[in-house]
Amino acid sequence: QDREQAFAYLVQIQDGNGVTVSLAWITGSLSAGQSFSPALSWIPTDAGTYTATAFVWESVDNPTALSPPVTTTIIVK
Numbered sequence: 001q002d003r004e005q006a007f008a009y010l011v012q013i014q015d016g017n018g019v020t021v022s023l024a025w026i027t028g029s030l031s032a033g034q035s036f037s038p039a040l041s042w043i044p045t046d047a048g049t050y051t052a053t054a055f056v057w058e059s060v061d062n063p064t065a066l067s068p069p070v071t072t073t074i075i076v077k
Helices: none
Strands: 005-014 020-030 048-057 070-076
Antiparallel strands (some): 005 048, 048 070
């Protein structure tokens, strides 16, 4: 891409029942050719199986996807 791109990076954590237990995001913009390695932390309060899904949107108010969501399973013992 040859222009600056605004983005919102969101991570949603759901418990085994599909209930969202955490939702956090970072917003910003990247210049052409610039890369970024975002990170958000979450500390579980209970054991169980959780699903974390990361989204990259144009903004929190405009959820147009800039990339496909990525999902992973987290097992807390």
